[in-house]
Amino acid sequence: MGTFDDYFHANATTGYRAFFAKPGATLQQGYDYGLVAHCRKCGVYGSRFVAGPTGSPYVLPSGVCGTSDSATGVAGTSHTFPGVYGQVGAGNKIVPPGLAGVLGASAPQPGIIGWSRESYGVQGASVSGPGVAGTSALRPGLVGSGPVGIRGTGYFTYPTSELGAGSGVVGVARKSGPGVPQLPSNTAGVLGTSDVVPGVIGTSHSAIGVYGFSTANAGVVGESVNSFAGYFAGNVVVTGNLTVGGVISPNPKLAVMPFPDGTHRALYCMESPEVWFEDFGAARLKRGRAVVKIDPDFAKVIKRGDYRVFVTPEGDCRGLYIRRKQATSFEVRELGGGKSSVAFCYRIVGRRKDIGRYTRFAKIDARLAKPDTPLPLPAAATRAPHQRKPTAAALRAFIASLEQEARARTPKGARKRPESRRPATIWMRTARRKGEK
Numbered sequence: 001m002g003t004f005d006d007y008f009h010a011n012a013t014t015g016y017r018a019f020f021a022k023p024g025a026t027l028q029q030g031y032d033y034g035l036v037a038h039c040r041k042c043g044v045y046g047s048r049f050v051a052g053p054t055g056s057p058y059v060l061p062s063g064v065c066g067t068s069d070s071a072t073g074v075a076g077t078s079h080t081f082p083g084v085y086g087q088v089g090a091g092n093k094i095v096p097p098g099l100a101g102v103l104g105a106s107a108p109q110p111g112i113i114g115w116s117r118e119s120y121g122v123q124g125a126s127v128s129g130p131g132v133a134g135t136s137a138l139r140p141g142l143v144g145s146g147p148v149g150i151r152g153t154g155y156f157t158y159p160t161s162e163l164g165a166g167s168g169v170v171g172v173a174r175k176s177g178p179g180v181p182q183l184p185s186n187t188a189g190v191l192g193t194s195d196v197v198p199g200v201i202g203t204s205h206s207a208i209g210v211y212g213f214s215t216a217n218a219g220v221v222g223e224s225v226n227s228f229a230g231y232f233a234g235n236v237v238v239t240g241n242l243t244v245g246g247v248i249s250p251n252p253k254l255a256v257m258p259f260p261d262g263t264h265r266a267l268y269c270m271e272s273p274e275v276w277f278e279d280f281g282a283a284r285l286k287r288g289r290a291v292v293k294i295d296p297d298f299a300k301v302i303k304r305g306d307y308r309v310f311v312t313p314e315g316d317c318r319g320l321y322i323r324r325k326q327a328t329s330f331e332v333r334e335l336g337g338g339k340s341s342v343a344f345c346y347r348i349v350g351r352r353k354d355i356g357r358y359t360r361f362a363k364i365d366a367r368l369a370k371p372d373t374p375l376p377l378p379a380a381a382t383r384a385p386h387q388r389k390p391t392a393a394a395l396r397a398f399i400a401s402l403e404q405e406a407r408a409r410t411p412k413g414a415r416k417r418p419e420s421r422r423p424a425t426i427w428m429r430t431a432r433r434k435g436e437k
Contacts, residue, residue: 021035041060042060042063042064042065043063046064046067047067048067048068048069049069050069052069054067082102082103083100083101083102084103086105088109089106089109125402130170163177163179163186167188167189167191170191171190171191171193171200173193173194173197174196174197175194175196177193177195182221253268253269254266254267254269273360274358275352276349276351276352277301277349277351278347278349279294279348279350280346280347281346282343282345283343283344284342284343285317285320285332285344286341288333288340289323289334291331292330292331293329298348298350299327299328301352301353302350303350303352304327305325305327306351307348308349308350309330310346310349311332311344311345312344312346313343314342314343314345315342315343318334318338319335319336320333320344321333321335332344332346
């Protein structure tokens with residue numbers, strides 16, 4: 001039996017619900033809608049004891065408004081359909097299956113927006129799947145901006161072949177690329193992978209594009225099978241020792257020079273078991289003698305007086321030798337007391353002033369020189385990761401940490417209040433068509 005009025009007051013008699021549209025024995029006998037309400041501000045308004053925060057333009061007017069100071073404002077549950085469905089605009093088509101706890105749909109606008117003043121705008125957590133997954137056909141899957149645009153935490157590493165399992169953030173462009181063969185696990189804080197585009201790109205106008213740091217391991221490691229492990233288009237600065245393991249030739253450090261025929265050729269560096277600086281110059285004898293002053297800047301970077309001089313005459317004479325070496329100069333004389341005025345060139349080799357004790361032919365890991373066995377990472381990186389499935393206690397600890405983090409972000413005034421058994425009261429202003437079921 002239907003009824004209608006412009007004012008309806010319902011008092012609960014069961015102690016926990018004020019209005020209940022009970023369905024019939026079968027679907028044909030039951031009501032199609034439990035409640036149909038049309039009003040100027042809110043179709044259905046539900047409040048648990050005390051209304052929650054107000055002032056948002058999205059609260060009123062609205063189709064359904066749920067508010068509370070210490071409980072869930074709106075709860076939606078379903079076994080086979082989305083728990084809550086929100087749509088902006090008309091004509092949106094969700095690609096099947098479209099099943100989620102909260103499903104947001106829009107053609108020109110974001111499907112879901114999360115915003116927070118002091119915490120995460122959107123937070124996702126999962127025990128066995130990704131915490132947050134983003135997919136797009138033509139644009140980036142995930143876009144984050146701010147001091148921390150996207151933050152991800154990986155707690156466990158499962159024994160699975162999925163690339164990046166257990167990582168904090170995994171970004172895949174088009175298709176997943178290869179794993180890293182030298183690591184026991186491809187789990188990382190941030191993993192970027194792709195089959196045909198760069199896995200990770202870092203850019204900046206005025207700061208560092210990509211920065212790698214570690215307290216017990218390599219800051220950045222580059223490896224390639226068929227190309228360069230690292231490529232630098234610009235100046236390179238190295239603070240510390242530069243260790244080169246050559247597999248192409250005994251002199252691996254080389255410079256690439258263009259040739260007149262259009263090709264590029266390799267010029268290799270000379271190597272030494274000791275640490276030297278060298279300088280070159282030219283002078284001329286006068287009556288068989290010459291005092292050559294060492295370049296003052298060169299003298300500042302070599303050990304005082306500890307240098308070698310090699311002279312070569314550039315004309316006919318009896319030969320040349322070094323008569324006396326001082327900290328700032330050396331003297332060149334002609335053999336046999338000769339008095340010629342022949343020109344000569346010289347080469348000075350001095351020990352580096354900033355280098356202390358060192359070992360000649362110091363032993364280096366032999367694997368540096370083997371192309372099939374690259375230098376292993378330190379022990380901290382090669383330790384086998386924990387591959388066992390998390391125990392029940394570990395899962396409980398994981399869930400407890402999420403709950404603790406959520407409580408820490410909850411406003412102090414929003415504390416859970418004791419349940420009340422007082423009967424609820426609903427005021428509804430509605431225009432009902434007579435006989436509607």
